[in-house]
Amino acid sequence: MAGISIGELSRLTGVHIETIRYFEKVGLVDKPDRTEGGHRVYADQHVRRLGFIKRARELGFSPDEVRAILSLGGPENACCDEVREIAVHHLEQVRRKMADLARLERLLASTVERCSGGHVPECAVIDMLETAAS
Amino acid sequence: MAGISIGELSRLTGVHIETIRYFEKVGLVDKPDRTEGGHRVYADQHVRRLGFIKRARELGFSPDEVRAILSLGGPENACCDEVREIAVHHLEQVRRKMADLARLERLLASTVERCSGGHVPECAVIDMLETAAS
DNA sequence: TCTGCCACCTGTAGTCACTACAGAATCAAG
DNA sequence: CTTGATTCTGTAGTGACTACAGGTGGCAGA
Structure with a gap:
C-alpha cells in the first residue's frame, strides 16, 4: 500500500x-x-x-x-491465445535442448565408463573429443 | 603440410x-x-x-x-584420470541441467494443455507465471 | 613490372543481460 | 542536527565472442 x-x-x-x-x-x-x-x-x-x-x-x-x-x-490484459503461442514456442525450444542434452549425456556417460581412469596417456574422453562424429 | x-x-x-x-x-x-x-x-x-x-x-x-x-x-599428453575428472564433473552438470529442464517441460506442457487458447483474458500460462510455486 | 583485388592485419567498439563500482545526494532514526 | 544506511547517476566491467574501420600483404593476370 x-x-x-x-x-x-x-x-x-x-x-x-x-x-x-x-x-x-x-x-x-x-x-x-x-x-x-x-x-x-x-x-x-x-x-x-x-x-x-x-x-x-x-x-x-x-x-x-x-x-x-x-x-x-x-x-x-494479455490474451490467452497469444500468450499460449509464446509458451508453446518456448516449450519446443526446451524440448530441443533436452534432446541435445540427452545425446550429450549418453556420449559423456559411455565415454567416462570406457575410461580406464589410470594415470596413463590413453584416454577415451580425449578420443571422443578428437573424433569429429557426433 | x-x-x-x-x-x-x-x-x-x-x-x-x-x-x-x-x-x-x-x-x-x-x-x-x-x-x-x-x-x-x-x-x-x-x-x-x-x-x-x-x-x-x-x-x-x-x-x-x-x-x-x-x-x-x-x-x-593429458593423463586419463585428470581428464576423466573434468568429464565426470561436466556430466554431473549436464544431468542437473536435464533435471531442471524436465521439470520446466512438465510445467510448461501441462500449463499449455490447460490453456483454453481462446481470445480471452483468462490464461493458464499467465496464472503459472504469476504464481510463485515451482 | 604494374595493377587490381581479395585476404589478412591491428585495434577498438559493440553485443547481451547483467553486475560492480565511485562519488554524491537523500532519508530516517535518535 | 547528526549519523549512518540507503539510494542516486553514470560509467565500466564481465564472458565469449562478433563486427567494423582503416591499413597492409600476397598473388594472378595484363
Whole structure:
C-alpha cells in the first residue's frame, strides 16, 4: 500500500537493486514515482510485475519473450491465445535442448565408463573429443 | 603440410576468423608462425587443436574446462584420470541441467494443455507465471 | 613490372543481460 | 542536527565472442 523503496522491492522479489534499475532502463518495468529527492517509490503493482518477470526468466523465457508477453498488455490484459503461442514456442525450444542434452549425456556417460581412469596417456574422453562424429 | 592461412583454417574447422584470433589472444591456441608480411601461418597441429576446442565447446565444456584439459598438456599428453575428472564433473552438470529442464517441460506442457487458447483474458500460462510455486 | 583485388592485419567498439563500482545526494532514526 | 544506511547517476566491467574501420600483404593476370 504505502510506497516501497527499491531496497524493499529487491528484498521482496529477490531481484538485485541494480537489476531493477536495469529493467527500468530497458523498459521491462514501468518508471516508478519519485520522492522529492529523487528516490524511486514503488507500488504493489511493481512487486507483481517484477515477480512475474523474475519467474518467467527463471523458467527460461528470454528477455524478448518476456517483453512480448508484457507488450500484450501485461499479465492483467494479455490474451490467452497469444500468450499460449509464446509458451508453446518456448516449450519446443526446451524440448530441443533436452534432446541435445540427452545425446550429450549418453556420449559423456559411455565415454567416462570406457575410461580406464589410470594415470596413463590413453584416454577415451580425449578420443571422443578428437573424433569429429557426433 | 604446407602452411595454412587463417582463412583456410577457418574453413577447415568452421571456426570464425575473428574467433581464431580471439582464441590466440586468450591463450587457447598457440601463436602460429608468421609470413614476412605478418600473416599467420598455421600447421596441421593447429587444425587438430582448433577442432578439439570446437568440439569440446559444442559438447558444452566451458572455456575454462577446455583450458583445463589443454593445460594438462593437450590431447597429446593429458593423463586419463585428470581428464576423466573434468568429464565426470561436466556430466554431473549436464544431468542437473536435464533435471531442471524436465521439470520446466512438465510445467510448461501441462500449463499449455490447460490453456483454453481462446481470445480471452483468462490464461493458464499467465496464472503459472504469476504464481510463485515451482 | 604494374595493377587490381581479395585476404589478412591491428585495434577498438559493440553485443547481451547483467553486475560492480565511485562519488554524491537523500532519508530516517535518535 | 547528526549519523549512518540507503539510494542516486553514470560509467565500466564481465564472458565469449562478433563486427567494423582503416591499413597492409600476397598473388594472378595484363
